[in-house]
Amino acid sequence: MKHVDEWRDPTLLRALADRIAREATRSWTLLEVCGGQTHAFVRFGLLELLPPTITMVHGPGCPVCVTPLEVLERARQIALRPEVILCTYGDMLRVPGVHGDLLSARADGADVRIVSSPLEALDLARRSPDRVVVFLAVGFETTAPTTAALIELADREAITNLQVLAAHVRVPPALDALFAPTATANTNVNVNVNANANANTDDTAQTPSDTNARIDGLLAAGHVCTIEGADVYAPLSERFGIPIVVTGFEPVDLLRGVLVCVRRLERGDAGVENAYTRIVRPEGNPLARAAVDRVFAVADVPWRGFGVLPGGGLAIRERFAAHDATRRFALPLVGGTDEPIREPTSCRAADVLRGRLRPLDCPELGGRCTPETPLGAPMVSSEGACAAYFSRRSAHT
């Protein structure tokens, strides 16, 4: 397949892997932000190709995983209403909420449908004037523009039976949360900030469960950057002194991202570099961003496993309230209050999503926590880092 196969060429990949092995003179820990990138690393066996000097940890870039339980529960309750057709991306259908997932809500009579584009929801609303079509909108900055387009079109054509349950999230606050607590550790000195007084003080061996894993460099989510641009990461890179490399999703893209990042680290350079130039422009997509600004306002929202992140999400502006599902369906949540729904506390999602705990090092992985019986966010969705590693765990005894 054109534009795919070239980026999976085995010879090219082995050459890139060799380069990385030769040029990395010391250990580096890199974090790839996006869940899709995590999956690609695992699916294509790229982690096996990397030399032992390179450690990949995984970031919070899984919008499906971080969708709060409150939103899932709200979506389920809305879907159960007889007049509603709930539609969303396939990724959302098996994320366990409080009473099961949206797919099983169908067995309870909910009309839940998969769409590949938000505009399918609009079409559905036009064709079904006697129903209320609710689009559960998830995703980072990548998908927010198409949701914005959906809302503007519905508004322009006065399609009042189209509603959006918006659960979009934003990358920068998540990266701030990742780095802020360990800001002092991100220098070229290998320091493990360790709250446990009895911990291993050998700074070459990381004890994953209790240390704040050092992150030397970031592979930024390439598709978010098609909208936001590459330059938007410059302040973060400067503040924390780390290189940030805009990286794509095919195997060649990922290894190139690693190589570019390693080269900067070896040179002692921070800064932002775009390694996904065939898709990402430095200025991103201003038209898309303008649409998002017109329709959404930045809001403080809870992230599953993180707590409330200031500026972590998007809320539909007052101007478009007529299409805001939270206003149309003002439902009491589980237990009749708006209190956040509790998750089992043994889940270390917060640490996994911050790259502080590698899924393979979590004691619950494969035991109490499996894709069928997830303890928390990164296992619930097939995109989550823990779910990705679950398949890999058995290849590594």
Next chain:
Amino acid sequence: MTDDSRDSHGALEAPSLDCPVPFGAYERITLAHGSGGRLAARLVHDVFVTAFDTPELRAAHDAATLAFEGRLAVTTDAFTVSPLFFPGGDLGSLAVHGTVNDLACAGAEPLAMTVAFVLEEGLELSVLSKLVRSLADAARAAGIRVVAGDTKVVERGRGDGVYVACTGLGRVLRPLAPIAPDAIEPGLAILVSGPLGDHGTAVLLARDPRGVEVELVSDAASVWPLARTLLDANVALRCLRDPTRGGLVAVAHELAGTAHTFVLDEASIPVRPEVADVCELLGLDPLHVASEGRLVAFVEAHDADRALALWHASGATDAAIVGTVHPRDVAPVVLRTRLGSTRVLDLPAGEPMPRIC
């Protein structure tokens, strides 16, 4: 069928007791067709018996009696598909192929089958006729006789159009050398008879093209000729399975059980480029997608090349050796990727969903 009594509103009059109901006057299945009365009898005769045209059905018994010698294989399956008609087949032909293929996997020559139809009130008779004729044609082509059947009608809204349940009977060709899952052991070669995932993706696109402009055709077909080719040549065959729901990965998981690891070689597994592309677009893995006309064969290593050559010679030109059976290592099914790395192939929790991420 010229009787056509209508009242002043143009509605059909209820049939009188001594006048045969003009069958052609009904365009759709109604509850009356399932009630066992005259309409039901006409339906059975005019649609089913006429199409299948077997001595057993014409005998109009409550049960068919068959003469039989040897070892009997029995299988049963229920069939439902949306849409009812798709490129390369329909519910009718699918019912035959699914039944015959299960028999083939037991090394059994197809002999006879039964069909039980559950029809939804409101189903167009023309649709039913088409499906039944398709079933009849597929049965004749596959060499299997429809010897018994049943029809029920359920209320509108409870039926998705049509469901068919079938039981198939066959004669095991090599009763002394049974091919079965428990005959699988380390060292065996794993073969597939052709490109995987054609059926599942064709049906998915037929249901909802999503703007994809590509002609995908289901591979649904009888695999008995493929099985027979190996059996007649006395290939050292241990097990056969058809990779339907859940694809090659599901079959592999079932058969690997707790004692084995199947190591599959990604580069060897045949998948049509169009199928791979559509799966790529939708976020599906062809290894999890159903085929309805393919066989997975477990053959003793020394005979694998001969088995492959026999399949190639018989027209299955894309058949390939795709892996080997090992003693259980760490996971039931493992893939050696094109890059040389190893990936565990887990069984998904349910139906693969098209994804964006």
